[in-house]
Amino acid sequence: MSIDFNAQREKAAAGDDPMIVIDDVSMAFNVANEQLNSLKEYFIKAMRHELFFREFKALKNISVTVQRGDVYGIVGTNGSGKSTLLKIIAGVLEPTSGTCAINGTIAPLIELGAGFDPELTARENVYLNGSLLGYSKQFIDESFDSIVEFAEVGDFIDMPLKNYSSGMTARIAFAIATATVPDILVVDEALSVGDFLFQDKCERRINELVNDHGTTLLFVSHSIEQVERVCEKALWIEKGVMRMNGPVDEVCEAYRNLQ
Numbered sequence: 001m002s003i004d005f006n007a008q009r010e011k012a013a014a015g016d017d018p019m020i021v022i023d024d025v026s027m028a029f030n031v032a033n034e035q036l037n038s039l040k041e042y043f044i045k046a047m048r049h050e051l052f053f054r055e056f057k058a059l060k061n062i063s064v065t066v067q068r069g070d071v072y073g074i075v076g077t078n079g080s081g082k083s084t085l086l087k088i089i090a091g092v093l094e095p096t097s098g099t100c101a102i103n104g105t106i107a108p109l110i111e112l113g114a115g116f117d118p119e120l121t122a123r124e125n126v127y128l129n130g131s132l133l134g135y136s137k138q139f140i141d142e143s144f145d146s147i148v149e150f151a152e153v154g155d156f157i158d159m160p161l162k163n164y165s166s167g168m169t170a171r172i173a174f175a176i177a178t179a180t181v182p183d184i185l186v187v188d189e190a191l192s193v194g195d196f197l198f199q200d201k202c203e204r205r206i207n208e209l210v211n212d213h214g215t216t217l218l219f220v221s222h223s224i225e226q227v228e229r230v231c232e233k234a235l236w237i238e239k240g241v242m243r244m245n246g247p248v249d250e251v252c253e254a255y256r257n258l259q
């Protein structure tokens with residue numbers, strides 16, 4: 001279960017345009033100075049002009065170019081900005097400054113439950129989420145059985161998603177996102193809630209997409225071993241700043257030595 005990086009390089013040579021160009025990207029969030037527990041409290045404070053925000057920079061001047069067929073792991077301690085970067089790449093967040101250009105189709109697995117309606121059944125959510133990913137109804141009809149088979153949730157397919165466990169939701173989300181061959185697959189810890197059998201299955205599917213179809217992968221995981229196993233290159237982001245970008249073993253070694 002490993003990625004054939006030579007095959008990857010051959011595929012990369014087939015197209016020269018980078019898949020992702022992140023140029024001097026910064027992301028600032030406005031964070032309230034005190035915790036507000038309800039909308040009512042928010043409005044009262046706003047009316048009294050007692051609402052104060054401070055700017056928090058989650059990403060600072062990040063520049064990275066991802067080539068076709070690159071298999072990138074992203075590491076960094078909690079709150080360092082990994083998910084924020086993936087959300088910018090997926091187009092969910094607009095950077096405060098800088099640009100992020102994407103070349104090709106992107107399948108984002110960035111937030112568990114995003115693109116799902118918990119009140120609908122899993123079956124209905126396959127159609128909802130599939131259409132958000134740009135799939136036609138005909139494609140979903142044709143792929144439906146294989147999506148359910150991959151997710152292994154057959155008996156529960158007509159149950160509302162709100163009754164699904166987080167692992168079952170992750171199964172459905174991964175199965176839908178990889179029902180086609182995306183040019184870019186972005187996976188943010190989504191697999192960590194799946195059991196080890198499903199994680200293995202997802203890793204095999206990721207390897208297949210990467211090796212056989214030249215999919216470019218960005219993969220966030222807190223398991224350094226998993227990043228080393230799946231990826232060839234790695235980015236280390238720490239407190240919003242890019243600490244390192246290079247071969248996966250060098251970056252992971254440096255990250256391991258973080259005190």
Ligand SMILES: Nc1ncnc2c1ncn2[C@@H]1O[C@H](COP(=O)(O)OP(=O)(O)OP(=O)(O)O)[C@@H](O)[C@H]1O
Pocket residue numbers: 029030031056058076077078079080081082083084085
């Ligand atoms: N919508 C938001 N509003 C305010 N602050 C935010 C928002 N989204 C993220 N942040 C802050 O930005 C920082 C980076 O968050 P992010 O989720 O990108 O980190 P991460 O590296 O993915 O963390 P983890 O490994 O814990 O998942 C954190 O301090 C977080 O609190």
